Amino acid sequence: MISLFDISLQLNGFPIKKAKAELNRIVNLSEEDYAAFLQNKKEEIVDFHLKNNAFYQELVGNKTAPKWEDLPILNKQNLQKPLEDRLSKGYSKKNIYLNKTSGSSGTPFVFAKDKYSHGLTWASNIMRFGWFGIDFNYSYQARFYGIPMDFVGYQKERFKDFLSRRFRFRVFDLSDDVLEKFLKKFKTKKFDYLNGYTSSIVLFSKYLEQKNIILIEICPTLKACFVTSEMLFESDKKLLEKQFGIPIINEYGASELDLIAFENPEGEWQVNAETLFVEILDENNNVLPYGEEGRIVITSLFNKAHPFIRYDIGDVGILDEKSTPKKPILKKLIGRTNDVAILPSGKKSPGLTFYYVTKSIVEDDGNVKEFIIKQTKLDCFEIEYVSENELDSEQIQKIENAISLYLEPNLNFTFTRKEVLERTNRGKLKQFKSFL
Numbered sequence: 001m002i003s004l005f006d007i008s009l010q011l012n013g014f015p016i017k018k019a020k021a022e023l024n025r026i027v028n029l030s031e032e033d034y035a036a037f038l039q040n041k042k043e044e045i046v047d048f049h050l051k052n053n054a055f056y057q058e059l060v061g062n063k064t065a066p067k068w069e070d071l072p073i074l075n076k077q078n079l080q081k082p083l084e085d086r087l088s089k090g091y092s093k094k095n096i097y098l099n100k101t102s103g104s105s106g107t108p109f110v111f112a113k114d115k116y117s118h119g120l121t122w123a124s125n126i127m128r129f130g131w132f133g134i135d136f137n138y139s140y141q142a143r144f145y146g147i148p149m150d151f152v153g154y155q156k157e158r159f160k161d162f163l164s165r166r167f168r169f170r171v172f173d174l175s176d177d178v179l180e181k182f183l184k185k186f187k188t189k190k191f192d193y194l195n196g197y198t199s200s201i202v203l204f205s206k207y208l209e210q211k212n213i214i215l216i217e218i219c220p221t222l223k224a225c226f227v228t229s230e231m232l233f234e235s236d237k238k239l240l241e242k243q244f245g246i247p248i249i250n251e252y253g254a255s256e257l258d259l260i261a262f263e264n265p266e267g268e269w270q271v272n273a274e275t276l277f278v279e280i281l282d283e284n285n286n287v288l289p290y291g292e293e294g295r296i297v298i299t300s301l302f303n304k305a306h307p308f309i310r311y312d313i314g315d316v317g318i319l320d321e322k323s324t325p326k327k328p329i330l331k332k333l334i335g336r337t338n339d340v341a342i343l344p345s346g347k348k349s350p351g352l353t354f355y356y357v358t359k360s361i362v363e364d365d366g367n368v369k370e371f372i373i374k375q376t377k378l379d380c381f382e383i384e385y386v387s388e389n390e391l392d393s394e395q396i397q398k399i400e401n402a403i404s405l406y407l408e409p410n411l412n413f414t415f416t417r418k419e420v421l422e423r424t425n426r427g428k429l430k431q432f433k434s435f436l
Contacts, residue, residue, distance in 0.1 A: 003137035019119035034326040041301040111256040114305035141166040144196025171200040179207040186219040198230040199429035205243040216245035261330040271328035351432030
C-alpha cells in the first residue's frame with residue numbers, strides 16, 4: 001500500500017515505485033551480473049552526456065569514445081557557472097530536481113537531477129534506513145538540522161517535515177536552556193529515530209550526560225540514531241551509544257549525488273554501488289588499489305539532467321581491502337582535501353589532526369563542550385571553544401605540547417572562550433578552517 005511519504009514523492013514527479021523496483025533488481029544481481037551492469041551504466045551515462053550535454057562535451061574535448069581512465073576529473077570549480085549552461089538537452093528548471101550544495105567545502109553551486117535519478121536517491125535512502133527498522137511512511141523522526149529563515153523557505157521546510165513525519169529541532173542555538181526544551185520533547189513525543197548533524201547530536205548527548213539521563217529511558221520508542229554531514233569521532237560515537245542507548249549509524253553523503261556510504265547492520269561503512277561508482281585516485285588521477293588512501297571521485301550512474309562523471313567531491317578516503325565491485329566498503333574517511341594546514345616547515349597536515357589531538361585532551365576533564373580551530377597565518381592558530389570554565393594554563397600547555405609532538409614545535413595558539421560557536425547558514429559546524 002502506497003502511503004503519505006511515497007504519495008508526496010509521486011506528486012512531485014519522482015517515480016518512487018519504479019525506482020524501488022529498479023533498486024531491488026540491482027541489489028539482487030550476482031557479482032558477475034553486477035560487473036556487466038556497472039560497465040553498461042558507465043558507458044551509457046558517458047555516451048548520453050557526450051551526445052546531449054554541451055558542458056560535458058567541452059570538458060572532454062575532441063576525444064572520440066575516450067577510455068574511462070582518460071575521462072577528465074570534474075571538480076567543483078568546473079561547476080561554478082550558470083546551471084542553464086550545464087543542463088542536458090531536453091531538461092530545464094521545469095522538469096528537474098533543483099537544489100544547491102551547502103558550501104561547506106568553500107565552493108557552493110546549484111545542481112540538478114532528473115526526476116527518475118532523484119527517485120532512485122529516495123529509494124536508496126528508504127532501503128538503507130529500512131535496515132534498522134525505519135519506515136519513512138510511518139516512523140517519526142527527531143530531526144537535528146538547520147532551516148531557512150526566509151518566510152517561504154521556512155514554510156516549505158515545515159510542510160516537508162509534516163509530509164515526512166519529522167519534528168525539527170533547530171540547531172542554531174544549542175545553549176543549555178534550548179537543550180532542556182529538546183529534552184522535554186523527547187519526554188512527550190514518541191520518536192522512532194534521531195537524524196541530523198553530528199555536532200548538534202553530540203552536544204545534546206553531552207547535555208544528557210551532564211544530567212545523568214539515558215535517552216531511551218525517557219523515550220522508549222527510539223530504535224536508532226543516524227548522524228550525517230560532519231565527522232563522527234570514535235569517542236563521540238561511544239558517548240552517543242552510552243547516552244542514547246540505541247544503535248548509532250554513521251552516513252556519508254552529498255546532496256548533489258546521493259548517500260555515498262551508510263553503516264550497515266554489520267558495522268561496515270557500505271558504499272552505495274547501486275546508483276554510484278566510487279573510485280580512489282592519486283594526485284596524478286591514477287586509480288589506487290583497495291587499502292590505499294586517495295581522493296574520492298564519484299560517478300552518478302543515472303543522472304541524465306546533469307553530468308557527475310568522475311566528480312572529485314573534495315574528500316580523501318580509503319576503500320577496504322575486502323571490498324568487491326558490488327559491495328565496496330569505505331574503510332576510512334580522512335576529511336576534505338581543502339581542510340589542510342600548511343605549516344612553517346612546509347609540512348602539510350589534515351586540519352582534523354589538530355582537532356583529534358586537541359579533542360583527546362580537552363575531553364579528559366569534560367569541561368569543554370565543543371570547539372573549532374582556525375589557521376590565520378602559517379604559524380598562528382585560533383582555538384574557539386564553548387565551556388563552563390576557561391581553560392587553565394595547564395590544559396593549554398598540554399594541548400600545545402601534544403601539537404608540537406604530533407605536528408611540529410613553535411606554533412602559536414590563542415584560545416578564546418565563546419558562548420556559542422559560529423555555524424554555517426544551515427547549522428553545520430566546520431571544525432577546522434584555514435584562512436591562508
